[in-house]
Amino acid sequence: MYYAIGDLRPRVHESAWVSDQAILIGDVEVHANVIILPGAVLRGDMGPIVIGEGTSVQDNAVIHEKTTIGKNCTIAHFALVHESTLEDNVLVANGAMVFGQAHIGEGALIGAGAVMNGGEVEPGALMLGIPARKVETRSNIREVIEKGTRDYGALLPRYRTELRAIDVPDKLA
Numbered sequence: 001m002y003y004a005i006g007d008l009r010p011r012v013h014e015s016a017w018v019s020d021q022a023i024l025i026g027d028v029e030v031h032a033n034v035i036i037l038p039g040a041v042l043r044g045d046m047g048p049i050v051i052g053e054g055t056s057v058q059d060n061a062v063i064h065e066k067t068t069i070g071k072n073c074t075i076a077h078f079a080l081v082h083e084s085t086l087e088d089n090v091l092v093a094n095g096a097m098v099f100g101q102a103h104i105g106e107g108a109l110i111g112a113g114a115v116m117n118g119g120e121v122e123p124g125a126l127m128l129g130i131p132a133r134k135v136e137t138r139s140n141i142r143e144v145i146e147k148g149t150r151d152y153g154a155l156l157p158r159y160r161t162e163l164r165a166i167d168v169p170d171k172l173a
Contacts, residue, residue: 005045017159022057031055031071035156052088056152070106074148084116087123091145096132109141 001023002010008026012018016034027044030036031053039060042049047066051057054072061075063082070088075081079092082099087106092098096110100118107124110116114132121127124142126135 008044010042010044017156019159033153033156035152035159047083054149054153056149056155058152072145072149074145074152076112076148089142089145089149091148107142107145109145111135 001020003023003025005026010024010026010028010030012030013032013034015032016030018024018030018036019038019040021038022036022040023042025043025045027048028042029048029050031051033054034051034057036057037059040057042057042063043065049063050068052069052071052073055069055075057063057075058077060077061079063075066083067081069075069081069086070090072088073086073090075092076094078095080097080099081092084098084102084104086092086104089107090104091109093110093112095112096114098104098110098116102116102118102121104110104121105123105125108121109126110132111126111128114128115130116127116132126141127133128135
């Protein structure tokens, strides 16, 4: 669902796919080949949100206020990104929280359940815990991030061409 607030309206590239169960409010800019899955909320009522090309915003993720997300990022299930900047190829894993004007460097991974309250994260860093702390910088983090980008990118054409509502499910024998 798309909502305007005052003169602020979502803008979505024609190649992006946004679930009709996602909510985009106000100043939200969605670039090419983005996939936004059911339950995601992008609320640009208190500042702009920009979602870079090839990014996936997964089920029940929340993105709010003055947030820029780079290209080929993954904002995983139940993640929160608020008033922060993510460079390209960043993974914010399931249930992670990034807020407080955090700046996440290219290729960094914010682990499942981690809480990042402000600060700078260097490129390629693995951040875990509450509060999130750098655990290590690994060369295979990029492979993990690229796999997620490929897997969810592969859903984009399927959702565009195969997804359809049905009236009743099939009966289980």
